[in-house]
Amino acid sequence: MLLAIDCGNTNTVFSIWDGARFIATWRIATDHKRTADEYFVWLSSLMMLTRTEAQVTEAIISSTVPRVVFNLRVLCNRYFDCRPLVVGKPECALPVAPRVDQGTTVGPDRLVNTVGGFDRHGGNLIVVDFGTATTFDVVDTDGAYIGGVIAPGVNLSLEALHMAAAALPHIDIARPALAIGTNTVACMQSGVYWGYIGLVEGIVRQIRAERDRPMKVIATGGLAPLFQQGTELFDSVEDDLTMHGLRLIHHYNKELETA
Ligand SMILES: Nc1ncnc2c1ncn2[C@@H]1O[C@H](COP(=O)(O)OP(=O)(O)OP(=O)(O)O)[C@@H](O)[C@H]1O
Ligand SMILES: CC(C)(CO)[C@@H](O)C(=O)NCCC(=O)O
Ligand SMILES: [K+]
Known part of the structure; x- marks a missing residue:
């Protein structure tokens, strides 16, 4: 196993x-x-x-x-x-090499998401991962990772507000019904939740404009289902995408070994 x-x-x-x-x-x-x-x-x-x-x-x-x-x-x-x-070490092969600036080390989680996403949906894909950071991984027609976006994570943004402002409490993210908050917690949740919806929609729009072709959007990470409630953007939400990609990369390397 x-x-x-x-x-x-x-x-x-x-x-x-x-x-x-x-x-x-x-x-x-x-x-x-x-x-x-x-x-x-x-x-x-x-x-x-x-x-x-x-x-x-x-x-x-x-x-x-x-x-x-x-x-x-x-x-x-x-x-x-x-x-x-x-993943990321020379002895671990990837089905398609990333196309990024020379000397750049792409986060292995992003490479793995790319492989998992391409296997399930083919190319021309944007994978959005709501982890410590919120990352956008752009997958080309042939499955290559060709770059993307790194934004501060949702919990990091909430933490930053709490750390920097004496009167702002430590809170958990939630989807507020309205943008206009009538108490401190609701105001903070609105800022981060609706701010994030705007961030994700804006970045995806920009990426699509730069690529000039249809691109599916797949969301993963613990907070993806929460953000799916606030936007029509995601073609699917898959919490097992990273693990799926990891298993595929392992399988791919085993096949190479025995080939
Ligand atoms: N409704 C929610 N409110 C707050 N946190 C949530 C909610 N739903 C899921 N989470 C959090 O999401 C996290 C799981 O997300 P994920 O594993 O993608 O990222 P992470 O562990 O925070 O980041 P990384 O992968 O970078 O370590 C868990 O820490 C979980 O507590
Ligand atoms: C952006 C994170 C922190 C997201 O987990 C990770 O993928 C990472 O450390 N990346 C290195 C830089 C890059 O991916 O370009
Ligand atoms: K993750």
Whole structure:
């Protein structure tokens, strides 16, 4: 079985796959101080629930936090007796190379989203990922990542208001019914929620104008369903897009190995 690890700046998600069959997924806060042994204590107790402890033989990692990769590698070596593929490293091939400025390192999560999106929808696609940052990944006709947009994440924007203004509380994002808020919390939620709807619609309009052709928009990430309630923009919302892409990249590399 395959262990796929998607490490973001806020959360790290572990998924187990038996071929193309999804088995289970678990989430932990990203912490670069976490050791391989700590990961395993946590992971093995969850794996017992699905009786997959002894069955993982392969692993793939995508990490937007470079320093956690070392301990995740040790986890795979020590406890699953395998060498993980790491997206973005030279030994991990991608079906199509990204077309960006020389010397640029594209976030591995964005490359993975590109692969997952292209597999499900073909090219000429915009993948919007509502994570720590909100990213827009533009996928060309042939499936190449050709660039995009990095905007501050939703929770980061709320946090910034709270940090910078003494009278603004720490709050969670929600969809306010109206743009005109009649209390502080409603005003803040309106600013971030409707501000974000405007941001996403504006950026997609701009990208479409630059590309001059029809482009589908796929949304992923924990907050995608919330924003789908405020716009007609998304052709679909797929919370498993990153994991789907990771599994495909692993499969692609296995095929290359045996070819
Ligand atoms: N209604 C909601 N209000 C606040 N947070 C939410 C809501 N729905 C989902 N979330 C949050 O979305 C997050 C899951 O999103 P996702 O995994 O895409 O990004 P992340 O973990 O925040 O970022 P990264 O992938 O960059 O680490 C979780 O932290 C979850 O708490
Ligand atoms: C933008 C984030 C933080 C989103 O997770 C990540 O993809 C990243 O660190 N990217 C590196 C820069 C880039 O993608 O161009
Ligand atoms: K993510």
